[in-house]
Amino acid sequence: MTRYEQLAQQVREQIQSGVWRAGDKLPSLRESGKRAGLSLMTVVQAYQLLESQGWIVARPQSGYYVAAHAQPLPQVVRSEKLLLSEQVDINTFIFDVLQACKDPEIVPFGSAFPDATLFMQPKLARALSGVARKFTPHNSLANLPPGNEALRRHIAQRYVLSGIQVVPDEIVITAGAMESLNLSLQAVTQPGDYVAIESPAFYGALQALERLRLKAVAIATHPQDGIDLDSLQQALEQYPIRACWLMTNFQNPQGATMPQKNKQRLVSLLHERQISLIEDDVYGELYFAADRPLPAKALDSDGQILHCSSFSKCLAPGFRVGWVAAGRYAPQIQRLQLLSTVSTSVPMQMAIADYLLHGGYDTHLRRLRRLLALRQSVMSQAIAHYFPPTVKVSQPVGGYFLWLELRPEQSAMVLYQRALAEGVSIAPGRMFTTSNHFDHCFRLNASFDWSDKHETAIKTLARLIRELEPVV
Amino acid sequence: MTRYEQLAQQVREQIQSGVWRAGDKLPSLRESGKRAGLSLMTVVQAYQLLESQGWIVARPQSGYYVAAHAQPLPQVVRSEKLLLSEQVDINTFIFDVLQACKDPEIVPFGSAFPDATLFMQPKLARALSGVARKFTPHNSLANLPPGNEALRRHIAQRYVLSGIQVVPDEIVITAGAMESLNLSLQAVTQPGDYVAIESPAFYGALQALERLRLKAVAIATHPQDGIDLDSLQQALEQYPIRACWLMTNFQNPQGATMPQKNKQRLVSLLHERQISLIEDDVYGELYFAADRPLPAKALDSDGQILHCSSFSKCLAPGFRVGWVAAGRYAPQIQRLQLLSTVSTSVPMQMAIADYLLHGGYDTHLRRLRRLLALRQSVMSQAIAHYFPPTVKVSQPVGGYFLWLELRPEQSAMVLYQRALAEGVSIAPGRMFTTSNHFDHCFRLNASFDWSDKHETAIKTLARLIRELEPVV
Numbered sequence: 001m002t003r004y005e006q007l008a009q010q011v012r013e014q015i016q017s018g019v020w021r022a023g024d025k026l027p028s029l030r031e032s033g034k035r036a037g038l039s040l041m042t043v044v045q046a047y048q049l050l051e052s053q054g055w056i057v058a059r060p061q062s063g064y065y066v067a068a069h070a071q072p073l074p075q076v077v078r079s080e081k082l083l084l085s086e087q088v089d090i091n092t093f094i095f096d097v098l099q100a101c102k103d104p105e106i107v108p109f110g111s112a113f114p115d116a117t118l119f120m121q122p123k124l125a126r127a128l129s130g131v132a133r134k135f136t137p138h139n140s141l142a143n144l145p146p147g148n149e150a151l152r153r154h155i156a157q158r159y160v161l162s163g164i165q166v167v168p169d170e171i172v173i174t175a176g177a178m179e180s181l182n183l184s185l186q187a188v189t190q191p192g193d194y195v196a197i198e199s200p201a202f203y204g205a206l207q208a209l210e211r212l213r214l215k216a217v218a219i220a221t222h223p224q225d226g227i228d229l230d231s232l233q234q235a236l237e238q239y240p241i242r243a244c245w246l247m248t249n250f251q252n253p254q255g256a257t258m259p260q261k262n263k264q265r266l267v268s269l270l271h272e273r274q275i276s277l278i279e280d281d282v283y284g285e286l287y288f289a290a291d292r293p294l295p296a297k298a299l300d301s302d303g304q305i306l307h308c309s310s311f312s313k314c315l316a317p318g319f320r321v322g323w324v325a326a327g328r329y330a331p332q333i334q335r336l337q338l339l340s341t342v343s344t345s346v347p348m349q350m351a352i353a354d355y356l357l358h359g360g361y362d363t364h365l366r367r368l369r370r371l372l373a374l375r376q377s378v379m380s381q382a383i384a385h386y387f388p389p390t391v392k393v394s395q396p397v398g399g400y401f402l403w404l405e406l407r408p409e410q411s412a413m414v415l416y417q418r419a420l421a422e423g424v425s426i427a428p429g430r431m432f433t434t435s436n437h438f439d440h441c442f443r444l445n446a447s448f449d450w451s452d453k454h455e456t457a458i459k460t461l462a463r464l465i466r467e468l469e470p471v472v
Numbered sequence: 473m474t475r476y477e478q479l480a481q482q483v484r485e486q487i488q489s490g491v492w493r494a495g496d497k498l499p500s501l502r503e504s505g506k507r508a509g510l511s512l513m514t515v516v517q518a519y520q521l522l523e524s525q526g527w528i529v530a531r532p533q534s535g536y537y538v539a540a541h542a543q544p545l546p547q548v549v550r551s552e553k554l555l556l557s558e559q560v561d562i563n564t565f566i567f568d569v570l571q572a573c574k575d576p577e578i579v580p581f582g583s584a585f586p587d588a589t590l591f592m593q594p595k596l597a598r599a600l601s602g603v604a605r606k607f608t609p610h611n612s613l614a615n616l617p618p619g620n621e622a623l624r625r626h627i628a629q630r631y632v633l634s635g636i637q638v639v640p641d642e643i644v645i646t647a648g649a650m651e652s653l654n655l656s657l658q659a660v661t662q663p664g665d666y667v668a669i670e671s672p673a674f675y676g677a678l679q680a681l682e683r684l685r686l687k688a689v690a691i692a693t694h695p696q697d698g699i700d701l702d703s704l705q706q707a708l709e710q711y712p713i714r715a716c717w718l719m720t721n722f723q724n725p726q727g728a729t730m731p732q733k734n735k736q737r738l739v740s741l742l743h744e745r746q747i748s749l750i751e752d753d754v755y756g757e758l759y760f761a762a763d764r765p766l767p768a769k770a771l772d773s774d775g776q777i778l779h780c781s782s783f784s785k786c787l788a789p790g791f792r793v794g795w796v797a798a799g800r801y802a803p804q805i806q807r808l809q810l811l812s813t814v815s816t817s818v819p820m821q822m823a824i825a826d827y828l829l830h831g832g833y834d835t836h837l838r839r840l841r842r843l844l845a846l847r848q849s850v851m852s853q854a855i856a857h858y859f860p861p862t863v864k865v866s867q868p869v870g871g872y873f874l875w876l877e878l879r880p881e882q883s884a885m886v887l888y889q890r891a892l893a894e895g896v897s898i899a900p901g902r903m904f905t906t907s908n909h910f911d912h913c914f915r916l917n918a919s920f921d922w923s924d925k926h927e928t929a930i931k932t933l934a935r936l937i938r939e940l941e942p943v944v
Binding site for chain 2: 036116133136138141153157161175204344345
């Protein structure tokens, strides 16, 4: 290949890979030449070649532009990416399930994210606008770990108003609950330690344990009352467990909420043994009853409970602002954070703090809870109407997930694959465990504004469930 | 204690811990009673007690407010926190050094952050404002890993315009360079693997290796040319090294930039052995010469170089937006990110993308480079003027750090402690190594707008250096 052909090929590849898109102005001849160390004549030849091939067009007095019809190469098609064999790594599988929910052609019942339309909030936009006006780089230092002071005070006030004794000094602001959970786990364990988790559990917990080389002790967990405390007690006697990671309210994926007396027994069991509790309470604000179910943190007497939550599920998805009320571990978590992620995005911390200050949060939450309760009930009714009566469905009193059990001999993995081929995603039980105990289960996201599309998707699932042959 | 005394004590503790501040309205009598399960009379007695003690005041028709003079308990005083004994954990020490830089009373020569006044940018504020207007929760899904598409294209274009072949598809947007570095390390190693790093190195690298249970092989690194390639080659022959983590340009803490021929040899050495290079290039845009020194990534032929950078040092401190051009590891990094931190803050990604689209970035960068070069030269002159001639000072051609060497028998740790007592912070060599090789070295931040305060601080350091007795 000559030099000008090489240059033409480079530019063509840049267009195909999306660096330059139709209508973009290309670098000038002089600039291109200087950069590539080529003569002006060589660049002219390269651009003329590209023009003759239809990739770019010259505009007099202006330069070269990418032609309107020049298209990037097609992406890998979806069906290829999602074909699952038993050999595929579970993390890759989870990733693919979540990715499929980004596709607008797919009904995202398998999604972990609440329906975006629930969060249209002009007041939050105004808070962000206000921050844009007053943000200066000087704010950055003041918002380093433990994070924005006003925000930590607001969060502490909300705890106190719910009857939970938490002071601003034990709160650390994080990039969403995922960071608070990860930092908490690092603060209370060493690699090789045993950690008790629910079975089934949020896949993020399984991932985090694996990343930190911790040993998971999976405890049976029921769709109604949550973790089985007799099993937990047995495990505590059997293994040198250093920490528990639990969702006490509206557990993901099953939707269980531990009764108050269970929370008391849980806290006693752990307190006696000086075991830390990492309490993931991200759905705690999404209750359907009159009052918020108190987290175990309300019963914390010695700072061993690390209560993790965020604004991602109830106010501002995508802002990535969460926190941990970390008890005695707060100083350690600040240290871990500063040396690993530096800080939570400063404008985001300030925007949420402003929003909380100017009110409207509780009004928003009341509306959100009402809508979620309504939407869950609509989806439950559709399921009751169309699904075979052998399918068991959970009835959570908060959050936005339904947990469904097929007959034990039916495979939710097969259902997942067939449903996806028909444009419906579900979250199969396999995502939430390292065992095969939940291969006949799946989770549905119930947060959507119901429409014909959703009704049709439920009918599709119903038909596919009836067609499922028993697993041999 | 009676019930009302208990309640009064709770509220008093809330005021002392900063949940409620002077002027804040307390919850109403009815609300408080309901929450605490107490009669209205008990609450009235508690509030009257607090009023008689001067903690709160009643305002007719309105309720109870925290009294103007009610003060939170004093914080732990600084000097206690910073007293360092040899027993103190190095991470705690690094944290304390960084924390001290938040104190407005201290001249923050030990700070890792560039001077905030360098980043006063109305155009960035306008971009953020624009995002506030058009942000909807629907943007969240579209900005999940690999991140905002427009932002990834802009970044790819900047690579291409610098003569580096990078396509949008290999770029993953992260929460600052720290996340891109951490994800890169996870993508290319398994716990127990050997990783070659510089000595001295950015403390974030040491932390990350420790967290991921990797074995560090520290390679001698010079203040002028960077990592010693003969030593690296020897190490590669001696240990089964899986990855290198290096800063090829304006290395932190020494300020070294590898000459182009060294970068070529580095890439060859690693390429022959199929070893991944994690290239931390966060200071790459801050060059003082005419052209940007090319990163090793420019020589990448097989996608084994993961080039990590961010906008934190050159555009938007506190936004926490960075990226990695991850070559063949891009899909894996997306997966790791989605399952660990979910995504980078969406409004922040959109704001930076808008800013880059509307221009002005290169003008800003030119001004920033000019100012940093000027400020470094002013600080260097002050040092040359006041410091004993035995102190060696680096002369980096970019970035904003100076690296100083005392006589080998002088302790930078002792200097650190004495300087801090006089209101000046430095970053002692001990922060950047697990050895004691740099106990006579320290790093200064040269990014500040010079003033009498800084001149005085340099004089203070000069005096303290002269007073340093030899270490026995």
